[in-house]
Amino acid sequence: MTTNGSRPRMVTVRVQRFNPDVDEKPYFDEFQVELTPAKTILDALHEIKTAQDGSVTYRRSCRHAICGSCAMYVNGKNILVCNTPLRDKIDEEGTVTIRPLPYLPIIKDLVVDRSSFWEQYERVKPWLIPSADVPEKEFRMSSEEVAALNKAETCIMCGACYSACQVIAMNKRYVGPHALLKAFLRVLDPRDMAPSERLADVGDQDGVFRCHTIFNCIDACPKDLDPTKAIETLRKLAQKRQAFEAARRDRQRMLNEPIASS
Amino acid sequence: MIEHEVIIVGAGLAGSWTAMVAGQRGVKDIGVLSKIHPLRSHSGAAQGGIAAALNNARPVAGTGPRGPLEPVPQGEDPPDSPELHMFDTIKGSDWLGDQDAIEIMVNEAPEIIYAYEHMGCVFSRLPDGRIAQRRFGGHSAPRANYAADYTGHVLLHTIHEQALQHGVEFYSEWYCMDLLVEDNVCRGVVAMDVLTGEIHTMRAKAVMFGTGGYGRAFEVTSNAYANTGDGVAIAYNAGVPLMDMEFVQFHPTGLYEHGILMSEACRGEGGYLTNSEDERFMERYAPDKMELAPRDLVSRSEQTEIDEGRGIGPDGKGIYLDLRHLGAEKIKARLPQIRELAIDFVGVDPIDDPIPIQPTAHYSMGGIPTDADGQVIANADGQVIADADGTPVVGFYAAGECACVSVHGANRLGTNSLLEASVFGRRAGHAIADFVQNGAELHPVTGDPAERNRQRVARLMDGAGSESVEAIAQELKQTMTDDCGIYRDKERLAQAMQHVGEMQERFKDARVMDKSKRFNTDVLAAFETEHLLTFSEVIVAGALAREESRGAHYRTDFPKRDDEGWLKHTVAHKGEPGEGPRLSDKGVNIDWDRFPPQERKY
Numbered sequence: 031m032t033t034n035g036s037r038p039r040m041v042t043v044r045v046q047r048f049n050p051d052v053d054e055k056p057y058f059d060e061f062q063v064e065l066t067p068a069k070t071i072l073d074a075l076h077e078i079k080t081a082q083d084g085s086v087t088y089r090r091s092c093r094h095a096i097c098g099s100c101a102m103y104v105n106g107k108n109i110l111v112c113n114t115p116l117r118d119k120i121d122e123e124g125t126v127t128i129r130p131l132p133y134l135p136i137i138k139d140l141v142v143d144r145s146s147f148w149e150q151y152e153r154v155k156p157w158l159i160p161s162a163d164v165p166e167k168e169f170r171m172s173s174e175e176v177a178a179l180n181k182a183e184t185c186i187m188c189g190a191c192y193s194a195c196q197v198i199a200m201n202k203r204y205v206g207p208h209a210l211l212k213a214f215l216r217v218l219d220p221r222d223m224a225p226s227e228r229l230a231d232v233g234d235q236d237g238v239f240r241c242h243t244i245f246n247c248i249d250a251c252p253k254d255l256d257p258t259k260a261i262e263t264l265r266k267l268a269q270k271r272q273a274f275e276a277a278r279r280d281r282q283r284m285l286n287e288p289i290a291s292s
Numbered sequence: 293m294i295e296h297e298v299i300i301v302g303a304g305l306a307g308s309w310t311a312m313v314a315g316q317r318g319v320k321d322i323g324v325l326s327k328i329h330p331l332r333s334h335s336g337a338a339q340g341g342i343a344a345a346l347n348n349a350r351p352v353a354g355t356g357p358r359g360p361l362e363p364v365p366q367g368e369d370p371p372d373s374p375e376l377h378m379f380d381t382i383k384g385s386d387w388l389g390d391q392d393a394i395e396i397m398v399n400e401a402p403e404i405i406y407a408y409e410h411m412g413c414v415f416s417r418l419p420d421g422r423i424a425q426r427r428f429g430g431h432s433a434p435r436a437n438y439a440a441d442y443t444g445h446v447l448l449h450t451i452h453e454q455a456l457q458h459g460v461e462f463y464s465e466w467y468c469m470d471l472l473v474e475d476n477v478c479r480g481v482v483a484m485d486v487l488t489g490e491i492h493t494m495r496a497k498a499v500m501f502g503t504g505g506y507g508r509a510f511e512v513t514s515n516a517y518a519n520t521g522d523g524v525a526i527a528y529n530a531g532v533p534l535m536d537m538e539f540v541q542f543h544p545t546g547l548y549e550h551g552i553l554m555s556e557a558c559r560g561e562g563g564y565l566t567n568s569e570d571e572r573f574m575e576r577y578a579p580d581k582m583e584l585a586p587r588d589l590v591s592r593s594e595q596t597e598i599d600e601g602r603g604i605g606p607d608g609k610g611i612y613l614d615l616r617h618l619g620a621e622k623i624k625a626r627l628p629q630i631r632e633l634a635i636d637f638v639g640v641d642p643i644d645d646p647i648p649i650q651p652t653a654h655y656s657m658g659g660i661p662t663d664a665d666g667q668v669i670a671n672a673d674g675q676v677i678a679d680a681d682g683t684p685v686v687g688f689y690a691a692g693e694c695a696c697v698s699v700h701g702a703n704r705l706g707t708n709s710l711l712e713a714s715v716f717g718r719r720a721g722h723a724i725a726d727f728v729q730n731g732a733e734l735h736p737v738t739g740d741p742a743e744r745n746r747q748r749v750a751r752l753m754d755g756a757g758s759e760s761v762e763a764i765a766q767e768l769k770q771t772m773t774d775d776c777g778i779y780r781d782k783e784r785l786a787q788a789m790q791h792v793g794e795m796q797e798r799f800k801d802a803r804v805m806d807k808s809k810r811f812n813t814d815v816l817a818a819f820e821t822e823h824l825l826t827f828s829e830v831i832v833a834g835a836l837a838r839e840e841s842r843g844a845h846y847r848t849d850f851p852k853r854d855d856e857g858w859l860k861h862t863v864a865h866k867g868e869p870g871e872g873p874r875l876s877d878k879g880v881n882i883d884w885d886r887f888p889p890q891e892r893k894y
Contacts, residue, residue, distance in 0.1 A: 051810055068549055068637075080762035084805025084814040089328075092516040094552045094633055096445055097332040113636045137487065138811040157453035158412025167346075168409040170421025176414060183414040183439070183446050187331050221412060288366070289421035 039065045041120055043074055045086055046129040048136050056136070058127075059083070063116070071111035071119060071126065072100060075140075088140035095252060098186035101193075102140055103129040108190040108250040131193035146202045147192050150209040154232060158216055159224040165286045169221050172289045182215040182260060184253055191247035191257055197240055204240045205232060207247035207257035214260035217267065220285060225267075226275045233268030241265075296323040296461070297728050299481055299496035301468045301523060303330030305444075305710060306692025306717035307502030308451040310666070313721025315458025319728050322459075323494070325466040325483055327518065327816070330452050334504055334516045335692075335713060338444025339629060340557035341426060341436030342408075342714070343707035344401035345372040348418055349425040349434045357581070358562060361426070361434050363418045372433035374398040379887060381708060384430040384586050385701025386843035386853065387889040388536070388861070390881035393664045393697040397708075400715045405437050408714075413450040415439050416626075426626075427560040430586035430705040430894070437707075441555050441629045444710055451714075467816055468522065469745050471499065471530040471688070472737050478688035479735045482745045486816065489809030491749070493742040497732040498687045498724045501527065501660060502717060505693035507540070508820075509828045510653035511773040514546050514553040523694040525823035527660050528830065532685060533670050533865045535696040535878065537658035537827060538834030541704055541844045542778050544590040546652025548610040550637050554630055554649055556706040559583040561626055564614040565594070566646065567602040581894040588703040588844040589894060591651040595778045598650075605648050612646035619643075651778060655704050657844065658834075659696040661863065661878070666691045666720025687732065689724055691716040698861065701880075702843020752818050757801025761814075764795050764802060765821045768828060771795075776832050781849045785836040792829045793872070799825055833873045834862040855889050 040062045048056035061082050063074045072090055079086045088111075089099040095113040102111050105119050105127055119126045134142035191207040192198055198206055205213075213232045217225045232238050238261050247257040267274050297319055300307045303326040311324050326333065347370035349361045364371065377398040382389055409415060409423065416424040416438055428436040439446040463483070469491070470482035480495035503523025507515030528534050544565070545554040559565070565583050567573050577593040578585035585593075594611045597603060604610045615623055615630075620643045623631055627642070634640045634647045661669050666689040692713035699712050775788035799822060806814035840854035841847050859880055864873040882888065 049808055049810060051808065070637075079814070080760075080817075085808065087806070087811055087813055091328050091332045091518045092334065092337050094337070094550075095636070096337050096442070096629070097328075097334070097516065099328065099332050113633075115636075138808075141811055152456060156449075157457055158450075160410050160412065164406075164410045166406075168406055168415075168423050171415075171417050172421055173417050173419065176417055179414060183449070184442055186336075186445070215414075216412070219412060219414070221410075289419065291419055 041065045041116060042125045043078065044125055044127040045078070045139065047139050049138050050136065065117060067117070069116045071104060071114050071116050071128065074116050075111065075128070087138045096186060098188035101131055101188040101190040101252070103132055108194045110188060110190070110252045113252070131189055133193050133199045144189055147189050147206065147208065150206045151187065151212065154205065154209045154213040154228070156212045156216070158219060158222050160221060161223055161282070169285050170287060170289050171220060175220055179215055179218055180260065181255060182211050185211055185255055186253060188252065190250040190252055194246040194250035196244050196246060197242055201240070203236045205237045207261065210238060210264060211255065211257045211260045214264055217264060220278070220281050225278055226271055229264065229268045229271050229274070232264060238265040238268060294492050294494040295734060296494065296496045297321040298323070298498045298500065298724055299494055300324045300500045300502065301481060302326060302333070302502035302504060302692070302694070303452065303462070304333035304335035304502055304504060304692060305447060305451060305713035307500065308448070308455050309714055309717030310500050310502065310689070310691065310721040310724065311460045312451060312455040312458060313718050314725045315455065315460055317722065317725035319725050320459070323461045323463055323496070325463040325468055325481070327465065327467045327486070327522070329464045330462060331449060333448060334519055335710065336445045336448040337516065337553065338710050339441040339553060339555035340560060341428060341438035341443050341707045342405065342447065342710040343377065343428070343431065343435050343705070344405045344437055344711065345374050345377045345398070345433065345435050346402055346405060346423060346425065346437060347372050348422040351434070363420055363422065372435055374401065376433060377401065377431070377435060380431050381699065381705055382887050383892055384703055384705040386703055386892055387859065387882070388698065388701030388842060388880055390698050391883050391887055392881045394699045396664050397699050397712060397715050401711055404711065404714045404718070408447055408450060411450050411454050413439070413446050426557060427584060428706045429556055429559065429584045429590065431707070436557070436560060438557065440625070441557050441627050447710060447714070467819070468526060469819060470741055471526050472741055473530045473532070473685060473688065474738060477686045477735050479737050482741045486811055489812055491742045491745050493737060493740070495734050495737065497734055498689060498727055500666065500689040500691070500720055500724060501694050502690070502692045502713070503694040505656035506827055507653040507656065509769060509772050509824045509831070510777070511769040512546060512551040512650065513653040514543055514551055515653065520820035520823055521656070521694070521827050522820065522823050523690070524659055525826040527690070528826060528866055531866065532660060532668060532688070533863050534827065534830050535658055535661040535861050535863050536698060536834070537830045537864060538838055538862060539657035539702050539844050540653060540831065541587055541655040541657060542591040542651040543587055543654035544594055544651055545613050545649040547633065547637055548605055548648035548650050551652035552633060552637060553652070553654070554613060554633070554647060555627070556587070558613055558615055558627060558630060561622065562618055565590070566612045566614055567597045568604050568608070569602055573597050573602070578894040585894040586703055586705060591778055592846060594651055610648040610650050613649045614646040615642040616644070616646065655709060656693055657696070657698070657700045657702065657704055659694045660690040662690050662695045662697055664697060664716070664719060665723035666695070666716055667723060687727065689720045691720045702845060749815055752802065752804045752815060753807050755801070755803055757803055759798050759802040761802045761804065761818045761821050764799055765824065768792065768795055768824055772828055772831070776835055778846065780835055780845070780847050782836065785832055788832045789829070789836060792825065792832055796825050796829070830864045830873050833875060834864060837875050838862060859889065
């Protein structure tokens with residue numbers, strides 16, 4: 031019911047359903063949801079789940095694009111559903127089609143099994159390996175050194191890039207854009223003690239040299255990060271590891287000292 | 293039956309610190325349960341900073357409280373101190389914070405920040421390479437250490453990654469449903485593996501809760517869907533009392549109609565709050581601190597403006613947060629996430645237009661009472677033990693937002709929550725390592741607790757009733773917002789008390805729609821709603837009993853603070869079925885020589 035008496039505009043939301051315990055293959059259910067200006071796709075899913083069919087299953091938590099739970103495949107693109115207005119994704123037929131992230135096993139409906147994604151994340155040893163000899167206060171880092179990380183520290187591990195990657199689609203041995211971005215973050219961080227080992231780890235055929243530079247990861251990233259560029263950087267560093275190692279040793283000798291102003 | 297030496301529930305900053313420290317200390321067998329993947333925890337949503345008197349930045353001399361900041365030159369007298377941080381926190385708490393615990397927190401603050409930095413946390417930096425600091429509400433020095441406006445995110449990822457190194461076993465997407473306490477000894481938990489729907493009894497020598505806050509009991513909130521206060525309700529059901537639950541913080545700047553957090557850093561960087569008449573109305577309420585008064589005061593001021601007809605937006609229930617004068621460069625560099633959220637959710641670019649905001653339920657000051665080592669302090673009769681010689685709940689620990697140490701008292705200062713979760717999570721890790729390494733044992737459990745909880749699920753699936761879980765949840769949130777919100781009075785609270793009781797009754801007939809075992813989030817939502825109902829009653833009971841105004845608890849019928857009658861913590865014990873909470877109290881730790889109660893003006 032709207033105040034001006036006109037009929038509310040309804041949107042058809044098509045949700046891919048699949049419970050492997052009972053269904054032979056995935057199928058679609060259609061739901062009608064009223065379009066309002068502030069409604070996000072996650073709001074629409076919540077409305078469907080709580081008012082129409084409680085068995086519709088998806089992950090969500092923070093609802094403002096920081097927790098990384100709700101990456102899904104909507105109208106042919108990986109997005110976060112929490113920060114995407116419903117009105118922005120209505121196709122010519124007045125429909126929004128929601129499917130789980132591609133190339134990953136389906137647990138139920140829109141919930142996928144990210145096991146391979148997390149295994150690759152752990153494989154690159156995502157933690158910084160600090161010096162055994164830490165200063166009393168903080169290590170000094172210049173703003174340029176922080177900027178060189180290219181915001182890789184803001185990756186929310188949603189998996190949108192991973193499941194958009196054509197190489198991952200074919201080959202789950204590939205480390206993947208998310209984990210290589212993490213490796214990049216650690217390799218570029220002047221505080222990390224093992225950049226050379228990291229480069230050796232990711233500098234093989236399952237690592238940076240497997241990337242085909244298709245750029246799908248960049249298109250898919252909801253945080254506007256650039257895994258492809260990070261992979262290219264790692265590739266170059268892997269090719270000239272010795273010079274890089276020497277430069278890092280020099281830098282770490284000064285790491286407890288104020289940055290000279292330029 | 294699953295067994296561990298230590299079980300930690302919740303994998304945000306508090307739980308992850310405990311896991312990492314216990315692991316570093318050589319505890320071999322640690323299981324961490326989280327109902328969502330650890331990196332999805334709500335600590336990651338914190339934006340503006342983490343407090344510590346590092347003395348890296350100071351105001352340029354002679355520029356006043358809103359002037360520019362500059363690096364503190366090497367060798368010059370430090371302008372800030374833990375002592376000053378302590379005073380600000382006590383004043384912010386409206387003298388309800390326990391001063392011994394606050395002292396521990398502020399003294400450990402600098403080394404916690406340096407620990408994060410050494411573990412690889414990417415902070416914003418000053419030109420000389422030190423960690424950058426900004427102003428925050430209620431703090432009299434710039435001591436918010438930050439990573440742009442995603443500070444919680446980088447801290448959470450940093451600490452999770454470090455915990456991964458120590459052989460901690462993560463039970464990702466396991467939902468804790470029950471805490472097993474018999475004869476005042478904690479014996480483990482019951483949890484559901486969400487993927488399979490199987491319910492397991494899990495025994496441990498020590499259990500630690502870092503389960504987060506309870507803002508989801510309110511209609512408009514900055515909190516994640518996950519912040520349903522499960523741990524608080526589960527502990528209460530197991531006979532552990534809850535403390536100071538009536539103190540719920542409303543953050544002044546939630547995104548209009550969404551409640552999503554717009555960091556206090558917006559005001560820390562110099563943002564203005566304006567009403568429909570384009571006035572910076574904080575002049576009337578806090579002429580000295582203006583927009584950087586503490587959150588309770590700013591939220592009340594906004595609500596008064598709205599109630600008196602000077603709100604903005606179609607329904608007049610908003611306020612403007614104006615950042616335009618900061619300029620595009622500063623907004624992009626210091627507040628990139630804020631800008632992105634404002635554009636995505638309300639179509640406003642803060643560079644060009646003011647952001648519509650409104651107060652939003654944000655932080656739970658109350659929770660499970662603990663000492664400064666995370667040890668839960670209640671004896672077998674449910675009475676809180678005030679001194680260290682009392683009998684605690686053996687083997688049960690809590691830290692972070694679900695706990696009440698209490699360092700925040702009646703109102704938390706911004707940037708003190710990341711600090712609290714880190715400091716007391718770490719201390720709980722050490723306490724648990726000591727406990728386990730000094731010969732703690734696995735204790736038997738009576739009966740079959742897992743089976744008891746399977747029956748709860750069966751009732752939700754197969755019972756005859758037809759109440760909708762969501763309808764009850766919505767009604768509860770509306771009731772808590774209308775009758776137990778920013779402004780409270782006896783009549784409305786009494787009404788809320790009755791209403792919550794009725795909803796608890798109705799919930800007995802609640803049924804879920806999804807009857808499958810696999811990844812049943814419909815069942816989880818039902819348990820979460822049951823938990824909201826459980827602790828909401830305690831919030832309302834405490835608010836009704838406390839006939840004064842202090843910090844975030846404001847009674848229009850008792851608008852003054854009453855130190856004679858109410859300078860004490862509220863303690864709520866679960867009564868007999870149908871009886872409601874039994875209230876008692878606990879004294880506040882005050883250093884009467886150094887920090888006696890004063891009038892709280894900003």
